[in-house]
Amino acid sequence: MFFKKIFLKSKAATLVQNLLELRSEEGVFSGNPQKVATSLVQKAWDDRQSSLKQFTPQEITLAAAGLIAGIRGENYTDPNVNEMLYALVLVVNEVSSNKNKYDSCFHAHDHLIIEEAIELIESS
Secondary structure (H helix, E strand, O other): OHHHHHHHHHHHHHHHHHHHHHHHHOOOOOOOHHHHHHHHHHHHHHHOHHHHOOOOOOHHHHHHHHHHHHHHOOOOOOOOHHHHHHHHHHHHHHHHHOHHHHHOOOOHHHHHHHHHHHHHHHHO
């Protein structure tokens, strides 16, 4: 189980990294996408530890949780917050566009995290 969770965090961080690298290549994301992505996913993991004992999130859900953590984090003045929001929009669009695929593997907590992401996007 330990290695499964490490692998899950790694896959989620890679997804976030890839999304941030798109913005970095366009010149609008400053910073190291890999370091930021790893930090965001770890923060989400740490912040949601109590609920993660009850279920294992899907990779895309953990990526969304990491982006939420970055957007809502203590460092809201981070110049990259808009790029994190853009990446979160892409994640939510992926889930919405492929609803049947994700509905079959999502737990209730996965849906709650995606709903949280939608609410954050709508309020921004």
